[in-house]
Amino acid sequence: MVNVGRILPLFLAFFSLLGLASAGDLSAPFSPGDHTINLTYGERERSALIHVPPRAPEQQHLPVVFNFHGGGGHAANQQQYSLMDQLADRETFIAVYPNGTGRLEQRLLTWNAGTCCAYATLNNVDDVGFTIALLKRLEELIPIDRRRVYATGMSNGAMMAYRLAAEVPQYFAAIAPVAGGMVVAKIQSSKALPVMHFHSVDDPRALYHGGLGTPFPLTNNRVFHPDIDQMIAKWVDHDGCSKEAKIASRLVDERRAQTATRFVYGSCRKNAEVVFWKLTGAGHVWPGGKQQVMERILGPSTDIIDANREMWHFFSRFTL
Numbered sequence: 001m002v003n004v005g006r007i008l009p010l011f012l013a014f015f016s017l018l019g020l021a022s023a024g025d026l027s028a029p030f031s032p033g034d035h036t037i038n039l040t041y042g043e044r045e046r047s048a049l050i051h052v053p054p055r056a057p058e059q060q061h062l063p064v065v066f067n068f069h070g071g072g073g074h075a076a077n078q079q080q081y082s083l084m085d086q087l088a089d090r091e092t093f094i095a096v097y098p099n100g101t102g103r104l105e106q107r108l109l110t111w112n113a114g115t116c117c118a119y120a121t122l123n124n125v126d127d128v129g130f131t132i133a134l135l136k137r138l139e140e141l142i143p144i145d146r147r148r149v150y151a152t153g154m155s156n157g158a159m160m161a162y163r164l165a166a167e168v169p170q171y172f173a174a175i176a177p178v179a180g181g182m183v184v185a186k187i188q189s190s191k192a193l194p195v196m197h198f199h200s201v202d203d204p205r206a207l208y209h210g211g212l213g214t215p216f217p218l219t220n221n222r223v224f225h226p227d228i229d230q231m232i233a234k235w236v237d238h239d240g241c242s243k244e245a246k247i248a249s250r251l252v253d254e255r256r257a258q259t260a261t262r263f264v265y266g267s268c269r270k271n272a273e274v275v276f277w278k279l280t281g282a283g284h285v286w287p288g289g290k291q292q293v294m295e296r297i298l299g300p301s302t303d304i305i306d307a308n309r310e311m312w313h314f315f316s317r318f319t320l
Contacts, residue, residue: 011065015055016270021289031052032052032053032054032055032056032057033052034050034052034079035049035050035052036048036050037050037137037138037141039131039133039134039137040202041126041129041130041134042125042126042130044125045103046098046099046101046133046134047075047098047099048096048097048099048131048134049075049076049097049098049099050080050094050096050138051079051084051085051088051094051095051096051097052094052142053069053088053089053091053092053093053094053246054089055092055094056094056142057165059092060095060143061143061144061145062092062094062143062144062145063093063094063144063145063148063149063150063295063315063316064093064094064095064135064138064144064145064149065084065088065093065094065095065096065150065151065152065312065315066098066131066135066149066150066151066152066153066161066164067079067082067084067095067096067097067152067157068097068098068100068111068151068154068156068157068158068160068161069097069098069099069100069153069154069157070153070154070155070156070157071109071111071116071117071118071155071156071157071266072101072109072110072155072156073109073157074099074100074106074107074109074295075097075098075099076097076259078097078153078154078157079095079097080292080306081154081286081289081291081293082154082286082289083288083289083290083308084169084308086308087308087309087312089262091312093148093206093312094138094142094144095268096134096138098130098131098134100120100125100127100156101118101119101120101123101125101127102118102119103109110156111127111153111156111157111159111160112124112125112126112127112160112163113127113156113160113162113163113180113183113184114157114159114163114182114183114184114185115183115184115224115239116156116183116223117156117159117223118173120267121175127160127163128163128167128168129171131160131164131168132168132171135171142235144297146320147173147320148172148173148315148319148320149165149171149172149173149320150172150173150174150175150176150311150315151164151165151172151175151176151229151312152175152176152177152178153177153178154178154179154180155178155179155180155195155205155284156180157177157178157180157204158180158181158206159177159180159181159182159183161175161176161177162175162177162180162182162183162184163182163183163184165187165193165195166182166184166187166188166189167184167188167189168179168193168303169189169193170185170189170191170320171320173194173315173318173320174193174194174195174196174314174315174318175193175194175196175229175275176196176197176198176307176310176314176315177195177197177198178197178198178199178286178287178303178307179198179199179200179203179205179206179226179284179285179286180206180284181199181206181210181226181227181228181231182226182231182234183225183226187234187235187238191270192238192239192240192269192270192272193239193245193272194239194268194272194273194274194314194318195239195274196274196275196276196277196310196311196314197228197231197232197274197276197277198274198279198287198307198310199204199228199276199277199278199279200278200279200280200281200282200283200284200285200302201278201279202279202280202281202282202299203206203282203283203284203299204284204298204299205284205297205298205299206225206284208228208261209227209228209229210225210226210227210228210230211224211225211227212222212224212225213225216308225273226259232265232274233283235263235274236274238267239265239269239274240268240269240272241265241267241268241269241272241274242266242267242268243265244265245263245264245265245276246263246264246265246266247261247262247264248262248263248264248275248308249262250302250308251305253281253302253304255306256281256302256304257281258279258282258298258300258302258304259279259280259281260277260279260280260287260302260304260305261277261278261279262275262276262277262278262310263276263277263278271318272318273314273317275314277305277307281300281302282299282300282301282302282304283295283298283299283300283302284298284299284302285299285300285301285302286307287302287303287304287305287306287307288302288303288305288306288308288309289301289307289308
């Protein structure tokens with residue numbers, strides 16, 4: 001990280017342009033729709049947007065997917081950008097979009113994912129503790145299945161999902177980060193954890209081969225990113241998987257000059273698995289999410305795969 005204390009949180013600043021969704025307090029636990037959970041943690045007022053699927057009142061002990069916004073974003077943007085609610089409604093799971101922290105109350109928020117990013121890291125915000133507190137609060141309001149809690153996120157949010165996996169894997173059955181690498185120094189737990197990662201070789205922001213990224217818009221500040229191949233190898237080694245990946249599928253979009261290849265590392269400890277969706281031609285984007293959003297900064301959008309659908313198929317195979 002370079003000049004982390006002065007980094008203007010414009011990483012994925014397009015999130016701030018998508019607007020804030022309205023949501024009511026989660027007073028009726030099984031009421032379908034969008035709700036807000038507010039709680040005090042670490043002497044800070046924290047919040048999250050919760051999406052309850054239509055068939056929730058008919059179900060008991062629902063799965064939960066935490067979906068962390070990118071740096072400079074907030075919960076409502078991630079909901080609108082990732083389009084995960086459509087899948088949550090179809091598959092009947094609860095989608096949780098937490099809010100990070102920042103100098104402003106609802107905008108330009110970040111996560112303390114280890115060495116990134118900005119306000120949250122500079123102020124040593126305990127986002128791991130906040131996430132666990134949020135999970136426990138959610139359990140008080142809605143009958144959830146603690147064996148089926150998962151985490152994903154975009155960019156800085158992906159880094160946050162990795163920090164949870166590295167430090168508190170006992171709470172999560174699997175993770176599926178998108179366009180962001182692990183920036184904590186080490187995996188602290190010995191627990192094998194299933195991981196699915198999405199990343200484009202041509203990502204202009206979270207560089208695939210690691211190193212200093214391009215400057216944030218309107219600044220000279222840059223962020224150091226891990227090499228994705230090395231990071232995947234670290235999780236393959238940690239989970240005790242076969243060193244050789246099987247190419248399970250390969251998709252080609254000739255019109256957009258994009259590809260998506262799924263590498264699967266099997267034979268892991270405790271029936272875990274590491275899956276890597278390696279894309280080409282796409283930018284710093286959520287595959288299958290909202291298309292054509294600030295492509296001059298983020299690079300080309302892609303719908304060659306639907307990240308939500310792929311990660312849910314992956315998640316649904318694993319329980320604690």
